[in-house]
Amino acid sequence: MKRILITGGAGFIGSHLTDAYLAQGDEIVILDDLSTGALENIQPFLDNPATKSRITFVQDTILNPAALEPEIERADKVIHLAAAVGVQYIIDNPLHSLVVNLNGTESVLRLCDKYSKKVFIASTSEVYGKQTHAPLRETDDSHFGPTYRQRWSYAGGKMMDEFFSLAYHQSEALEVVVARLFNTVGPRQKGTYGMVIPRFVQQAMSGEPITVYGDGTQTRTFTHVAEVVACIMALIDTPAAYGSVVNIGGVEEVSIMDLAKRVLERTGSSSEILVIPYDEAYPKEFEDMQRRVPSTERLQKLVGFAPQLPLERILNDVVSHFELTQVQGQTASSVVNR
Ligand SMILES: NC(=O)c1ccc[n+]([C@@H]2O[C@H](COP(=O)([O-])OP(=O)(O)OC[C@H]3O[C@@H](n4cnc5c(N)ncnc54)[C@H](O)[C@@H]3O)[C@@H](O)[C@H]2O)c1
Numbered sequence: 001m002k003r004i005l006i007t008g009g010a011g012f013i014g015s016h017l018t019d020a021y022l023a024q025g026d027e028i029v030i031l032d033d034l035s036t037g038a039l040e041n042i043q044p045f046l047d048n049p050a051t052k053s054r055i056t057f058v059q060d061t062i063l064n065p066a067a068l069e070p071e072i073e074r075a076d077k078v079i080h081l082a083a084a085v086g087v088q089y090i091i092d093n094p095l096h097s098l099v100v101n102l103n104g105t106e107s108v109l110r111l112c113d114k115y116s117k118k119v120f121i122a123s124t125s126e127v128y129g130k131q132t133h134a135p136l137r138e139t140d141d142s143h144f145g146p147t148y149r150q151r152w153s154y155a156g157g158k159m160m161d162e163f164f165s166l167a168y169h170q171s172e173a174l175e176v177v178v179a180r181l182f183n184t185v186g187p188r189q190k191g192t193y194g195m196v197i198p199r200f201v202q203q204a205m206s207g208e209p210i211t212v213y214g215d216g217t218q219t220r221t222f223t224h225v226a227e228v229v230a231c232i233m234a235l236i237d238t239p240a241a242y243g244s245v246v247n248i249g250g251v252e253e254v255s256i257m258d259l260a261k262r263v264l265e266r267t268g269s270s271s272e273i274l275v276i277p278y279d280e281a282y283p284k285e286f287e288d289m290q291r292r293v294p295s296t297e298r299l300q301k302l303v304g305f306a307p308q309l310p311l312e313r314i315l316n317d318v319v320s321h322f323e324l325t326q327v328q329g330q331t332a333s334s335v336v337n338r
Contacts, residue, residue, distance in 0.1 A: 003027045005075035008082030010037035012189040027054045033061040062104040072111040078119040080108045090154045101157035118175035120236040125182040126155040134293035169243035177241040182249030186225030187321035204269035213281040216257030223250035227307035234303035241302045249294025252311045
């Protein structure tokens with residue numbers, strides 16, 4: 001049994017990772033300030049007699065060394081997911097986002113180095129920026145917009161996290177692996193902070209118009225969270241991956257307009273699709289990325305597998321989750337109303 005610290009473990013990906021590590025018998029410590037995460041994501045593990053003695057939740061920020069340092073010292077390995085995330089959140093909280101994503105990650109790396117702990121760092125496909133060719137390889141250039149466009153601070157911050165990670169590996173022999181996650185989707189993800197699939201599903205299921213930002217021709221390649229979790233768990237235990245940046249991404253490129261249509265089809269909703277120009281959806285000067293398709297060759301070589309689930313399966317799982325939470329919500333309110 002290993003003791004694993006997951007920063008940001010009460011978030012979407014972190015809660016699935018917690019589930020997977022607990023299922024294989026490990027002990028989990030979650031450090032999370034609940035800024036975008038939620039206790040309800042991990043409450044079932046805190047309540048379950050089979051897991052509650054193997055999970056500890058610390059509500060605190062990675063910016064607090066008094067909380068972070070003892071947990072890193074006690075852990076066998078560290079998965080660093082805590083970050084300011086979501087286009088809308090970054091635009092609304094520009095300074096805080098940079099401080100968390102730069103200073104927070106550097107603290108995690110410094111302490112993992114101090115206590116010789118292997119560490120996984122979550123980066124993002126946004127580091128490729130405005131590149132439009134496919135597939136995107138880890139050796140490709142990054143191409144960002146100007147710094148007055150705040151949306152690039154997320155990509156820029158994560159890029160600096162990659163530089164820090166590689167520098168800690170080169171200078172201090174830190175066992176660190178960085179993964180660039182492409183749009184990761186699955187149950188428990190919220191649409192609140194700009195994540196497109198949960199937002200579309202929520203809109204379709206409540207009969208509201210599905211709001212497509214931009215002209216809808218921009219594409220994404222979505223990845224099922226269960227497959228992302230399997231890749232993270234494999235990468236952190238693969239010594240050949242230390243000192244590398246590795247894409248983790250799915251297989252099916254889809255335009256956002258087609259995605260909206262697929263969500264309508266899957267949910268049977270009669271919602272209309274509303275196209276909203278970027279300058280109405282976001283503050284002036286917003287820029288989006290037109291295309292994002294991963295090469296997973298490096299991942300395959302390192303761990304022997306890569307995500308494969310099609311969009312249909314991803315949408316099925318997200319829609320089923322929404323249906324379930326709606327039923328649970330209705331049951332809860334009927335109990336309250338009785
Ligand atoms: N979901 C995706 O599509 C995607 C894509 C690329 C990269 N990533 C990266 O994966 C990681 C996890 O993202 P997610 O989708 O699960 O988002 P999430 O918002 O659900 O998870 C992030 C978690 O970090 C916590 N957090 C934020 N600031 C913190 C702080 N200062 N101290 C402690 N905890 C803090 C939040 O409360 C949340 O629980 C992030 O690093 C993100 O950048 C995600």
